[in-house]
Every structure is written in C-alpha cells, then in structure tokens.
Amino acid sequence: MKVLVVGSNGQIGQRLIRLLKESSEHTVRAMVRKQEQADAYEKQGIETALADLEGSVDSIADAAKECDVIVFAAGSGGKTGDDKTLLIDLDGAGKAIEAAEQAGIDRFIMVSAIQANNRKNWHKNILPYYAAKHYADRVLESSSLNYTIIRPGILLNESGTGKVAAAENIVYGSIPRDDVALAIVKALSEKNTYRRTFDIISGNDPIDDALKKI
Ligand code: NAP
Numbered sequence: 001m002k003v004l005v006v007g008s009n010g011q012i013g014q015r016l017i018r019l020l021k022e023s024s025e026h027t028v029r030a031m032v033r034k035q036e037q038a039d040a041y042e043k044q045g046i047e048t049a050l051a052d053l054e055g056s057v058d059s060i061a062d063a064a065k066e067c068d069v070i071v072f073a074a075g076s077g078g079k080t081g082d083d084k085t086l087l088i089d090l091d092g093a094g095k096a097i098e099a100a101e102q103a104g105i106d107r108f109i110m111v112s113a114i115q116a117n118n119r120k121n122w123h124k125n126i127l128p129y130y131a132a133k134h135y136a137d138r139v140l141e142s143s144s145l146n147y148t149i150i151r152p153g154i155l156l157n158e159s160g161t162g163k164v165a166a167a168e169n170i171v172y173g174s175i176p177r178d179d180v181a182l183a184i185v186k187a188l189s190e191k192n193t194y195r196r197t198f199d200i201i202s203g204n205d206p207i208d209d210a211l212k213k214i
Contacts, residue, residue, distance in 0.1 A: 007074030053092030093136035165203025173201025
C-alpha cells in the first residue's frame with residue numbers, strides 16, 4: 001500500500017516514516033507543512049507533499065493522490081491554544097477525512113487518544129483536546145471509509161517493546177511512540193482492525209497477536 005502520513009514531521013510521524021521506508025510491503029509519502037521539512041525527507045529518498053491542515057481540503061486531497069491510505073498522526077501539541085486544537089485536531093482531521101473521500105482513498109487510520117470515546121474518563125486539564133479527538137473520531141466512524149481508530153495511552157519516548165494490550169475499553173496506561181508507530185504499520189493490512197476503534201497501551205502481547213484479538 002502507498003501510505004500518506006499526515007503529521008510526518010511529528011514524533012510518531014517520524015517513526016512511522018522510518019518503518020514504512022524499511023517496509024517491503026508498503027511505500028510512503030510524507031505530508032509536511034514546511035519546505036525545509038520536505039527537503040530533509042527528500043534528501044533521505046522519501047517522497048513528500050507540502051500541505052497544511054489549515055489549508056483547503058483540495059490541497060490535502062492533492063497531497064494524497066495515488067495513495068491507498070491516509071494515516072492521521074498530526075496534532076496541535078500542548079504549546080498552542082484551544083483555537084489550534086479546534087483547527088488541527090478537529091477540523092484538520094475532518095479535512096483529511098474529506099480529502100480521502102475526494103481522492104477516492106478508502107483506507108484511513110486515525111491516531112486518537114485513549115478513552116476519547118468516553119467523556120467520564122477525559123482528563124480535566126485537557127477537555128477541549130478530548131472533545132476535538134472525540135468528534136474527529138465520530139466523523140470518521142460515520143463515514144464510509146474503511147477506518148481504524150487507534151487510541152494510545154500517554155505517549156513515551158522510551159524504546160518500544162513490541163508488546164501491547166489493545167481492546168475496545170482500556171481506561172488508563174502509557175505506550176512508547178515506537179510501539180504506536182509499529183501498531184499503525186501492522187494495522188494497515190490487518191483485517192481485524194477494519195472499521196474498528198480501540199485503546200492501546202503497553203502490555204504482554206506481540207502487536208500482531210494483540211491486533212488479531214481486539
Ligand atoms: P507531535 O510530535 O506534536 O506531532 C504533531 C505533528 O502535527 C507535527 O509534525 C506538526 O507539524 C503537525 N501539524 C501541526 N499542525 C499542522 C498543520 N496545520 N498542518 C500539517 N501538520 C501539522 O505529536 P506526537 O507526539 O507524534 O503525537 C501524535 C498524535 O498522538 C497526536 O494526534 C496526539 O494528539 C496523539 N496523542 C498524544 C498523546 C500524548 O501523550 N502526547 C496521547 C495520545 C494521543 P510541525 O512539525 O510542522 O509542527
């Protein structure tokens with residue numbers, strides 16, 4: 001599959017690009033919003049597309065053309081205000097979903113957040129963020145796309161273990177970004193994740209097995 005990674009310059013995005021570049025099954029195009037980010041990837045032999053989630057749906061659809069899947073791994077981050085939460089985490093995700101539909105791309109993987117579906121477990125310090133993730137996920141679930149929504153626990157930069165727990169309802173936990181990136185790659189063609197939404201944290205099962213038994 002040819003994968004467009006939205007949020008390619010991010011911490012999960014960079015890991016995902018590395019894994020997809022090494023993959024014999026998949027090819028990758030990195031969507032970034034700055035020319036210097038594109039130049040850095042091009043130097044490594046990675047195909048890029050310049051587009052901004054605050055730009056038009058058309059420009060994102062253009063970035064995605066000829067891809068088979070869009071992975072949304074972007075986010076406004078903790079250093080911007082609620083305006084960017086709304087514009088990137090909610091509307092940016094919504095635009096990427098519309099862009100997939102417009103470009104005729106059926107498969108879409110969303111990086112959401114643990115328990116985004118469950119208001120009573122939203123962390124009280126980041127309620128607008130959780131609301132944005134919640135509604136972005138709902139838009140995707142009500143679309144006709146073949147989606148997988150992966151809701152990771154607190155993201156860590158320690159090395160991945162390749163072992164996780166994945167299920168429709170895990171209330172709390174953390175997971176290395178390495179393992180989230182690997183779970184995204186494994187989910188691309190794992191049919192048990194098609195049109196499914198699940199939480200994922202560090203655990204005891206190899207990622208392949210965990211995805212098969214959600
Ligand atoms: P990250 O390092 O902050 O990366 C986010 C990426 O989104 C950056 O590369 C950024 O681009 C890109 N982005 C922001 N605004 C954009 C725009 N207007 N157009 C295009 N791209 C834009 O995030 P991460 O740590 O990899 O996390 C990825 C995902 O996991 C996010 O959706 C986050 O909400 C979710 N998540 C986080 C946690 C946690 O504990 N932090 C837990 C669960 C889920 P630039 O590099 O150009 O700024």
